[in-house]
Amino acid sequence: MTPKCMINVCFLMICVGVSRMAGAQGQSWEAPADRLGQLEERDATTLYDENRVPDYVLPPLLVNADGSPVRDARQWVMRRRPEILSIFERFMFGRSPIGGTPTSSFSVREAAGSALDGLAKREQVRFEFARGTERAGMDLLLYLPREAKGPTPVFLILNFGGNHTISVDPSVERPKWPEGSDPGLVRSLKSERGDRAGRFPLAAILGRGYGLATVYYEEMGPDRGDAVSQGVRGLFNGRQGRDGWSSIGAWAWGLSRAMDYLVANPEVDSRRVTVMGHSRLGKTALWAGARDQRFAMVVSNCSGCGGAALSRRHYGETVKRINTRFPHWFCEKFKSFNDDEGALTLDQHMLIALMAPRPVYVVSADEDLWADPRGEFLSCLAADPVYDLLGVPGLEAETMPGLDRPLLKGRIGYHVRSGGHDLTEYDWRRVMDFADRHLEINRE
């Protein structure tokens, strides 16, 4: 172990210790005992006891692959950052298309001057992706505040059930699937208009001067292991190796295509687009934000294992569990680490660090122990030295804050919210507080 590495480990061990002490004084979050008890009873094979978290050593962020230290911002940008991005690509999310990118085009299918009872303007945009004779596509729904005085900052977020589920707006189109598609295999065929409206508090978002753009994730590639030849990955069927792109890779690729459109829309403030996602789509938002630096800010909501949470902690969901249940989310090579996360030259603090110096916000939930709230916080903490190196404030605290006590000051924001695995209006409001501050939204 290099001396730097030792320092990092000791630092983290001290932080964990201090955080427990602070918790005893009621200031810092501790996993709720009743929830812990329930989970331990339900599933004894999963580690939920903080005292049993193994010792681990995180791969150093500021040491190059050849062992030399990263001395300044330039070396980070020119050398270490590309190195880390490439490690995530090769071992976790897979490489996006090698040997030719599909062409991507979009057309505005509908532009309505008024929607949502006069609160918004609405656009629906169709994307076509082509490679040779193969075709794929996706639909984007955009709401902008109707009374916007200039280009609007926008949140771009994938949705789980179809664009028609995010509000009861009757004009939003359902995704189109080939005649006879099986509702058992395609979520959006079963979902109803407005089903997921609770996760998209549009009045609050638009009322604060933000726009919202969303795409149904499965249009880019069904969320199943047997669907590699469908959606955008289908354009490259037969050309995938052990590091060929994963489902998350395909969904993140789609987010960048959506960004192409947002950049081209003069009503959008394209320098203030935030990519955001919940759960598996939070993992996707992180990967999209790491790859595409046009995203000014990145938000991970309850992303857990493979997202913001440190894998080496083994707490809650592990690499083996996620690779077994969702083998298509990551590339084949990631499975080699099922029983040995320690052999990975990455951990998730490095994914957070790839956002630097841009603002990044991580949300955990009190009862969502499967996603390891503490592991998410520690990941943010371990990413902080990169923000420091780049000369901007990172995480403002060294111990976990209390429940519902958001950290908003530095460019790494964090909160652990009361309740379970969800994306709530409380989360949105804190994320908007953070965005107001760090994207310097001027409301005059």
Ligand code: GCU
């Ligand atoms: C499962 C999975 C998580 C994932 C979540 C989701 O719980 O284990 O990793 O985040 O599904 O996306 O809903």
